[in-house]
Amino acid sequence: MGIQVYFIYPGDLDTATGGYRYDRRLINELRELGIKVETIALSARFPFPDARALEHAAHTLGALPSNALVIIDGLAYGAMHELVEANTKRLQIVALCHHPLALESGLTETQKNDFQYSETMALQAARAVIVTSPHTATILQSDFSVPAQKIVAALPGTDAVEFAPCNGNPLVLLTVASLTRRKAHDVLIDALASVQELEWQARFVGGEHFDPKWASQLRQQVNQLGLQQRIDFAGSVDDLLIEYQSADVFVLPSRFEGYGMVFAEALAAGLPVVAASTGAVPDVVPPKAGLLVPADDVAALSSALRRLLTDKKLRKKLQTGARQTAANLPGWRHSALKVTALLNKLTSDMRESP
Known part of the structure; x- marks a missing residue:
C-alpha cells in the first residue's frame, strides 16, 4: 500500500506567489513519484486567523484519520500552534516553512513577537520541518530552537528553458x-x-x-x-x-x-x-x-x-x-525525492513504534 499524505494550505492553491507555486509543483512531483496527495484548503485569513478560521482549522485537523501524514504550509502553520500541539500525538505533522512569519516586513512589534512565539511552539511540536533553503534551516535552529535533525531542506526546483536574448531597446x-x-x-x-x-x-x-x-x-x-x-x-x-x-x-x-x-x-x-x-x-x-x-x-x-x-x-x-x-540549479524531482524520503522515514518510524 502506497503512502498517503494530506497537504494543507490557506486560501487558494492557485494563488500566484512563489510559495504557492512551490506547493503546487511539490504536490505534482510527489504524485508522479507515487505518493497519494489529498489537498485541503484552510481559510484565506491565515496568517492572521479570526475565531472562525481557527474553528475551521480545528475541525479540519480533527477530521483526519489517526496517524495520518500531514504537511501544513507555513503561512498557516506558524499561526496555529495550539491546534498543532493538540494534534501532534494523533497525527504525523510536518511543517513546510518557506520563511518564518516573524520575518515578514510591516509587522508591528506585537505581531512580530506573537508570530515568534507561535511559530517556535508549532515548529517544536512538528515531527519534521521542510525548509526551502539551508539559510532558513539555520534561522530555525538559532532563533526558533528547532533541532537540526528535524529539518529537511528541499530547495525549489527550476526547469530548463530557452535563454532570454537580452537585446531590448530600451x-x-x-x-x-x-x-x-x-x-x-x-x-x-x-x-x-x-x-x-x-x-x-x-x-x-x-x-x-x-x-x-x-x-x-x-x-x-x-x-x-x-x-x-x-x-x-x-x-x-x-x-x-x-x-x-x-x-x-x-x-x-x-x-x-x-x-x-x-x-x-x-x-x-x-x-x-x-x-x-x-x-x-x-x-x-x-x-x-x-x-x-x-x-x-x-x-x-x-x-x-x-x-x-x-x-x-x-x-x-x-x-x-x-x-x-x-546549468547547476536544482530540479523539482530532486526536491520531491527528499520529501518522499522523509515521508517514508516517518511511515517506517510509525510502524516500528509500539
Whole structure:
C-alpha cells in the first residue's frame, strides 16, 4: 500500500506567489513519484486567523484519520500552534516553512513577537520541518530552537528553458513579486527615479491583493515621481516564462527572502540579476550572475542599476554568468525525492513504534 499524505494550505492553491507555486509543483512531483496527495484548503485569513478560521482549522485537523501524514504550509502553520500541539500525538505533522512569519516586513512589534512565539511552539511540536533553503534551516535552529535533525531542506526546483536574448531597446527591467512591503518595491521605485534620464522600461509583475493599501501607496509613489509611463504594474500573469524571456535584467531588492524562487527562475532564463544581499539571496545569486547591494539602500541600488544600464560589457558578462549558473540549479524531482524520503522515514518510524 502506497503512502498517503494530506497537504494543507490557506486560501487558494492557485494563488500566484512563489510559495504557492512551490506547493503546487511539490504536490505534482510527489504524485508522479507515487505518493497519494489529498489537498485541503484552510481559510484565506491565515496568517492572521479570526475565531472562525481557527474553528475551521480545528475541525479540519480533527477530521483526519489517526496517524495520518500531514504537511501544513507555513503561512498557516506558524499561526496555529495550539491546534498543532493538540494534534501532534494523533497525527504525523510536518511543517513546510518557506520563511518564518516573524520575518515578514510591516509587522508591528506585537505581531512580530506573537508570530515568534507561535511559530517556535508549532515548529517544536512538528515531527519534521521542510525548509526551502539551508539559510532558513539555520534561522530555525538559532532563533526558533528547532533541532537540526528535524529539518529537511528541499530547495525549489527550476526547469530548463530557452535563454532570454537580452537585446531590448530600451532595456526592460523585470520585477516578479507580490506587492508587499518585504519585496521593497518602494526602494526600487526611488532608485529608478534617480536613473530616469537613462533609457529603460520596468515591469512590476505581481498581485496586489495581499496588501492593497501598500500597493496603492506604491502607485502613488510612482505618480508623484512622474514615472507612470516608465513603470508598468502588470498584476498577476499566467505565464511567467514570457516575462522572463522578454526582459533584459531582473531586479528585486527584497528586504528578506527565505529562498527567492524568482531569482532562480530569472537565472534559469539567463537574466542578469540586481538584488539585495539579504536572507538566502546570496546563496542563490552568485557574483558572476548579479549585483547584490545592501537592503533598503536606495543609493547603492541606484548605482548598481546605473552600471548595468550604461555598461553593455558588464551586462553581457553577468548574462554569461547567469547562463552558466542555470546549468547547476536544482530540479523539482530532486526536491520531491527528499520529501518522499522523509515521508517514508516517518511511515517506517510509525510502524516500528509500539
